[in-house]
Amino acid sequence: MVESALTQNKYSLWKQGGCWLLLLGPLFFLSYGQVNQFTATRYDVGSRVFAWEHAIPFMPWTIVPYWSIDLLYGISLFICTSKQELTRHGCRLLASSLIACAGFLLFPLKFTFVRPETQDMFGWLFHQLELFDLPYNQAPSLHIILTWLLWLRFRQHLNRGARMVSGAWFLLIAASVLTTWQHHFVDVLSGFIVAVVISYAIPIEGQWRWKRPSPHALRLAAKYTLGGIIFLLAGVLIPGSYFLLWPAGALLMVSAGYVGLGTSLFQKNEHGHLSLSARLLLWPYLTGARLSKMWFSRHIPKTSAILDGVSLGCFPDKSLQQTAVLDLTAEFHHRTRVPGVWYAYPLMDLVVPDVQDIAQAVAKLTELRQGHLTVVVCCALGLSRSATVVAAWLLAQGHVSCVQEAIDLIKSQRPQVVLTPAHIHALEQFQGTLCQISL
Template identity: 40%
Template sequence: MTIRQPVWPWRRAAAWLALLAPLFYLSYGLANWLAAQRAANGTLPSVVFDWERQIPFVDWTIFPYWSINLFYGLSLFLSRSRHRIDRHAARLLTAQAVAVSCFVLWPLQFSFGQPAADGAAGWLFAALRSFDQPFNQAPSLHIALAVILWDWYRQFTPRVWQRWVLHLWTLAICVSVLTTYQHHFIDIPTGALLGVLCVWLWPLSPQPALWSCWRVRADRQRLKLAACYATGAALLLACAFGAGGVALWLVWPAVSLCIVALNYVALGARGFRMDRHGNMHWSARCLLAPYLLAARVNACWWTRQLPARVEVRPGLWLGRRPSEAEWLAAGKPALVSLCAELPLPAAVRQRSRCLPLLDLVAASPQQLGRMARMVQAQRHAHPDGTVWVCCALGFSRSAAAVMAWLLRYQPALDVVQALALTRQARPQLVLGPAWLAALASMRRTPDSGEPP
């Protein structure tokens, strides 16, 4: 039996290129023209640090700078998946729209001129100046596109040396925006942030795009938590732009908290981009890094004097998210994670299943039923039936999953008995009325038999 390869959708790729290429030059040129009109009536601002004047002008770096044009056009023709081509094009289009909007709303100017260049480098600089001007600074669209293309080309570079070539090429492009005197430093992290946001927003996998998961929840607890995170983001932004200088790095944790707030308001656990084995996508790791660090510290603090796991029933363990060393010391048990905000260690994922849930928010009866089936499936998958059910602390989500399993597969127990049994093993558990009501509703609902 022969497996037919998907037809190469070159017409679709060509159509996207026919849209994106003219749009790039038209919108980019329009933003340049508008900035030039403002500059004619007064000097546009620049965000530049004193140390940037020590950066040397290296004319030959115009070659990696220009190379992004070639890789941009070629990228659309490499995949045989229509879905992936569409998602990649959506990333490019989103970066273009956001960057140009920033150029129009907040125009900046490069503050010192370019020295003369000779030879082939000089010809490329002349070609660049024919349509580019010292505007369109932050966020650097060049950097944003480099990040998007780097993530795209990774799927076509399976070998180690190919990956290193890709990494070095991306690094050369990022450095070239400084050494060709096209951008100031502030444009690089802002451009990288835009690129990572586009990758986060448009998964290449069959998962829905995050914007399609937007559903505003009226749940009071979720709105309260979202308001707390949004307030923190606003305070950090005020400090960043009020103090300036090094304080501008506070924009990163502000963006991180803003995304967490959006997750609670509308995106749900999908906004953390956690897969079914507890691995968080690299774009979410980068965007949420300050929040993830705080979440790790918080988990360590609250569980510092507690055992990593406790036994509720023979072979059924409840606890916090384990480290690799704790998992190995426990004998490599099967794992069920309910944590959306903290990924599992790489070695642990081989025996793990993850159902990402938002912290401090009660699950639905349907989700609790799925938790119970997932725990049962993992018990069957492990040779001796040992399974470790975990979340960040082991106080609520994982405790509810253990109770859901007890109620589903130990039918003699009711909610009160299951709670007492779980609390006896883990006295610190926190399950409020919303959790208990959902558990009671799940117990009354017949098992659907759907796969976990």
């Protein structure tokens, strides 16, 4: 019965994959071709090429990996294992065509190198390419966008060895847009940026959530917005400082998290892993958070035992004595070199969690403690988010009778803990819900 249901589900996904292919295939060729033809009639078409690009060799054989993306495009629609994965992958591919064509129209560019004549099979492949392609439709490179999106899908369904082979092939596809003399470097760079933004905006797992922000969260958002604007102005006004647009974007994204997107901004799953797209886009902020944690944790114990096998601690980078981890950070990525059971319930940094978040984190801590002798509850420094949840757990388990008693117990083991009046108020509200349940 189960096997029959799985087979039926597989066929259903294949049918849906076929429908997506029937939609995306014609759309791609029609939109791409029409925009190419239209751009050929325009008089405002420029080019962007660096001097060093003239040293890029023309390598005819790389037309093979260049063409292979067409086959991989179709296959990618039939390897998805859930309706959600297929739907979001299809939406990504649809968005890639629409956004790329919009870029071609808004920023028309032309490839400037004259490709040498090529014979044999490689020459035939180049001839087939030239039948429908013109030296326009340059930035952002749709080939690069698709290379990224397809690689993400294939790597999800391959084992370690096959993933390495697949990664090497997709890297070759990416390089081929230069070695076949199809694109200039600016097309590749812009294509990669667009690709990462698309994969981030349409996540395969999870979903975007909005949560009403507190006044304190809005104040934090204002500070991050100010920082983002400063980097943005510096990147635009200072010659050669376009790289500053990266931290500008990252800070503005974090600001959006405090405005209402919350932890969904980081796309962190229950295993503690941030999506690759989120890690790339937010890398300046994430790096700053990690450096900050390293600096401020110099004189703080890595972990502090509280009671009954439960400990408080900083976000662990190495092995732990505890057998399970409850990770409350949103901004840190769990590396597999840390052994043990790992569960993440992300909470925003510097913001007091609400009663619902506290209750769910306590429920998970209780579950972990029942299955493991020792559990460490961690946030960046093990001072606020984790201390709040452990205090609530002490109340829920009846180890203490009031909030102040819980705080005193925690501070007796970890004096550096910082719980503001807002944290205490949230804990008192949580204790109130416990009293209602007991009644």
